Amino acid sequence: MTRAAPPSSGRADTGSVPLPTGSTASAAPVASGRGAAGAARRVAASPVLLGVAVVLVHLWLGHAALTGPNQPMGDVLSVYSTWMQRGVGAGDWVGIDRPWVYPILAAVPMLLARVGGPEHYGTAWLTIVLLLDAAALAVLTRGGRRELAAAWWWLAFLVVLGPIAVGRIDAVTVALALVGLLLLTARPALAAALLTVAAWVKVWPAALVVAALIAVRRRRDVLTAAVTTSAVVVAISLVLGSGATVLGFVGQQAGRGLQVESLTAVPWLWRAASGAADTTVYYDRDILTFQVAGPGVALAAQATTVVMALVVIAVVLLGLRAVRSGASAERLLAPLSLGLVTALIVTNKVGSPQFVSWLAVPVVVGLVLQRRGGPSFVVPAALSLVVAGLTQVIYPWCYDSLLAAEPWIVLVATLRGVAEVGLLALAAAQLWRLGRTATAGRGRMGA
Template identity: 55%
Template sequence: MGDAPPRGIRHRIGGRAALWVAFVLVHGLLAWLNLFAPGYPMGDVTGVYRVWAETAQHGWLRMGIDTPWVYPILAFAPMTAALAFGAEWYGQAWLAMVAVLDAIAFSLLLGRGTFSLRRRAAAWWWVAFLAMLGPIALGRIDAVTVPFAVVGLLWAAGRPRVAATLLTVAAWIKVWPAALVASLVVALRRRVEVATMAVALSAGILGVSLIAGSGANAFGFVAAQAGRGLQIEAPLAVPWLWWIVAGTDEATIVYDRDILTFQVEGPGADAAAAVTTPLMALGVAAVLAAGVRAAMRRAPVATLLPPLALAFTTVLMLANKVGSPQFVTWLAAPVILGIVLGGSRFLTPAALTASIALLTHVLYPYWYGWLLIANPGFVLLLTLKVVLLFALLSWAVAKVWQAGSVHRAPRADAAA
């Protein structure tokens, strides 16, 4: 034990100050990569979001109101906010906005009271995860929703109505946090409060958009997603990519100028894209059934909520016709909650998620062109990523099932 660092050094390395230094350094690095790294990491932000925001600013076209849009209506709020310092500083303003939101969530994760080992581990994991995932961790609309999701899950048991509010707002920015709302409804005893708040807030958001003149365009994101083809990063696209690697002339990679994504085309690709929606429904139903079983058997919130949220989120990723690299950011919130509530019991999903993030960083953005030409090495990396996602889902579903395997007496929710 003589080689162990003095306690004071260990405290400084593992304390709040060290974590904040790491947080600032990682966000600074990711901001620099977004602005200057090869591969156009901020292409969606400066090339698409800014255009949408400017067209609305000039009174030409309001996405989601005057025309159908690929995103829910509240996605327009952060896109517009990034115009605060002018169009020429749009990218920098976007990165600063995301960093501030992350900082708020990070501060709440660290807390003001006793600095527990689990919260410290969760904070270090989040910083490492962001570094492993790379610039995409900040450079998409998904990055805005992650801090809402982190805080919403952390406050779920103790402040369910606040948690429902945060997660519902996030879901009206990008749909995926709706899965976390579903997790709360299943796992919490105060589920009626969660459901009531989510429904009421959603009705209010829809009402405001209708008053603004959206009409059916308020639901345009549903139809826009349904009309997509099979994007090359989608798990179901892997067989077609390997078919291209094998030298076929029947399958190819094309660019969809309407959706602004690269997709696979070939025999069966459209059918595979169409089947993703029923597959997602089946996957969500299976996870829901396992979660309801565990809740009916009085599974503790601390045992049930983290794997249930992780299972719902992973299903949305695997049964998705899009599969964009930024989807990996969704995994951060349930893993952070799992580490806070479960400690080392969440080591396996934490390691799997970090590995998925690292593989995603290799695939995008710097060498993304290799995937676009179906380079065998990069198709293999994408295949490995999909395998790890399946492993993550299997672990989460198994833990949800285990949580409901023992009958327990009724007990009150414990705050996270």
């Protein structure tokens, strides 16, 4: 936030003493600067300008996704569309007729993207993402000018993250999860339902359901809505004939190796960069991802699941400690959400670049809640932009260099990993302080 310039230490006397010439000259730039800052704020507060910016940002992201190197829209155009074509044309539906890497509701936006026919699948997908993001921004800014800073930050984050922000199923979950977390104050049941739907598209928003259960007072509403929504999804899936396949994504994820973009893969990338013959990057045709192979990789891939569970539990315990100390939801929700989301990113053996898009949800909510008594989220917001920018360098622009384990791009991946760990540490530090200093004087969200 731009602060107004402090008043001059010496004011001109408005009595009989004439105003010095020098004072007049120096006052003009100050007034001009204040006027320029005010004009800039008024322009930024324009709903029309924000709407135009949303469209322009998504047009650029879509163009980069369709034309950039290393196929940023490859999953959408080659994988998602093929899955849906098999379902429509041959009745072979992923998640129902055979196990799938995603939860069952991921098929909904993939199927909707066929509305313009197979030849326009990519354009339809990008339009769906644009509409979802625009709807999320409309919910975000419904409170007026107070939330515009968070809205502009999110648009900046999308630009800095690049085409991967729109080229994967994660884009759908980010918009749904953001709306869910923003509605938690007024409509906890509806918010929990939206978060649960997002988790049935891709699992990670389940962490936000956990954060809501810990942070808000109306836990029964949140839990009931989450359980009911999940029951409806499973029931519909069973009616469609899925059987146990409805949970097939759990086994699919468990069978993955150590993906090249993950933080855990960095030591082996450095081994490959140093010329070690026993460490390589290869393409797994079953999972359709690049993974690392080398001494100890299998053990490390297995250990990540245990480490993830331990880190998530540690973050949850910090959140529960803060609740016991009387921390209000306004102060607790954002750092707890950030801690859980970054825990999933840092400890994940997959580590796909689109995972970074998840950071937008807790950071945007943190920027909103810091105006309502929550902890400052300026530093996490800035560090998230750094993570996003380094991610775009890695993918799509320099992905070939990463696959070749060139030292400079391995260094970029290392720095990004350090920044991600830094975000986790910031969230943990905020939670620790809340557990030590929180007071019960602030009303709880949803009370």
